[in-house]
Amino acid sequence: MQILIILLQIVILLAIVLLHVAYTTYFERKVIGHMQVRLGPMTVGWHGLLQPIADGIKSFFKEDIIPEQADKPLFLLAPVICLVTMLASLAVLPFAKGWVLADINIGLLFIFAMSSLASYGIILAGWASNSKYTFLGGMRSMAQVISYEIPMGMSLIGVMMLSGSLNLTEIVNSQGGSLFSIYLFPQIIGFFVFFVAMLAETNRVPFDLPEAETELVSGYITEYSGMRYAMFFMAEYIGMMVMASIGTVCFLGGWNGPFPIPFFPPFWFILKVYGFLFLFIWIRATLPRYRYDQLMELGWKLLIPLALLNIFLTGLFKAFF
């Protein structure tokens, strides 16, 4: 019985998250459209509201092309790895008090593990397509993941030290309910490092090198089509949401808000996540793209020292106050 309930919860969570993914693409296209003096999708439904559904149907019925020279098992597996790992990391996110599927005590580590695994999907996709652009995209992704996992992990060590836990619910609880007790202010350096690393981790502008359109055509997804392409797309958006959720939980006080919303406790959580997503989109509309070696330079020479400094300062703070 217990298992059935959990399964039901998983199905409901997946349905809700996938619907959000569909409408995040709509949100992105609308916001970026208005930032770029155009309207975004307008044709399907009122102001294009049914566009994500039309896109979903389209990619579902499109031909699934597998290149002749591709390494077939790996080619088929790569998008699945990306999507499954991203979906798995949803399990430990606390959407509201008690609204969490798996309240494990290493939640933060679990999410890091899963997002690292997702990059295997990208690397394998780049390798298995047996195309030169995808290969370069896969290589870039590999380098990017190595450079940005480290500052990202380090940037959250400060939060772990302050809250004394890796459990995401604990981290939210330790921040209390008021605006001034959230970890954004004591961990402002950590937040900066986390935010930059988060953009790189999710392959967003200005760090969208693995799929840099004007350089590598589409990077690692060049040879993919139809639903497999859509799976990469969904993985990227779920990745954005998971990273935004981590930011919300670790720095912005999770589901706590100025006043509780009756009947719908995750309101503030979702609002904060969409705030992050808006930032992602805003940055995409504004910034050019880094070059490969400049990306490495930023990661190793700026973010890692900053993250270490943050750990040092937090340690001093903990020792003396």
Next chain:
Amino acid sequence: MTETTTLSVPVTQGDEDKYKLRMGPQHPATHGVLRVDLELDGETILDCYPQVGYLHRGFEKLAENRTYAQNLVLTDRLDYMAAMANNVGYCEAVEKLLDINVSERAKFLRVMVCEMARLTSHLLWLATHALDIGAMTVFLYAFRERETLMELFAELCGSRLTNTYTRLGGVRQDVTHEIMMKLDRFVNEFPACIAEYETLIDTNRIWLKRTVGIAPVSAEMGLDLCLTGASLRGSGVDYDVRKHMPYAAYDQLDFEVPLGETGDIYARYRIRMEEMLQSNIILRQCIEKMPPGSIVGDDAPDLIMPTIPQKKVTPDTSAHQGLIKLIDDRNVYMEGDVYVATEVPKGELGFYFVSDSKGKPYRMHIRSPSFIHIGALQTLGKGVMVADLIAIIGTLDVVLGECDR
């Protein structure tokens, strides 16, 4: 079909470390159908061989079988970003060859459309160059202003892209009062638009990192590579055909030639931004100084199209007679050769004619800046990274229609 599952990176014997990548001709950032064969070590380019010819339409040969008036439409298809400037360049050359006078008003109209074409071309350059480096919004902002100019072209001559606006001895249609009013409004608003683009990229740290110090061209090197236009002026060489060998009405107008110092991508970007402002100043002067009078020269009335463009051209209408006259009656065809250069947005566009007094060019050679700039790619592309190569293709501002002819 047995060995298909193993990944095999094609390498030639002896240099297994090189990764060969054939970039283009269908690649989103090669501005048309440029193909660049790359030899890579990781992401660093060891060698780079540009390959052209995918858009070759044989214009130079084609021109030998058509009269001078008929060849005008071919020039639209050279640099299709600035067809007006090509039209003017072609007509200036033929007029010098055939000794045809141009009326004062037509000269000013030519300068006006040339500068409008320069703006459309530079705006498209800015849009795609920024997009190549990843700044997506600049692309759509620049297209907004470009659209205004395209609408003006359509109103002026009925066509947005392939204008065929000039005629031997003048231009085809006169401007209306509405067009001048609209242009006046555009000229007033345009500097603010430039400022808007600059807020997005001018001091953007990432933009600076991607452009400052990348692919520097010294003045000497630029001359060696035969660069012209903004690509050369970015290196500080003061060479602008409009200023130093004025054609049309450029000698009566007051404008400056912006010069750079460092010769890197950022310098060339700044030059083109300044040039847009200078074009705006020239347009302002054109509006103010536009002289009244005929739009064709006195001795070339039989070279223009009929006044009612809707009229169908059948063998007995005046248009056809005009073309016949061009071939048969006119006794201005002389033997000899002529080279006339004009400053198109991409650089120096030259037309070289050899005439054997048959009414058709014996040989027409087009000195197209894009072809020569692509030649510079091989030198500039060595030792940079793949992302830089894309930026270099953008900064040289090449268009393959003009390169391949």
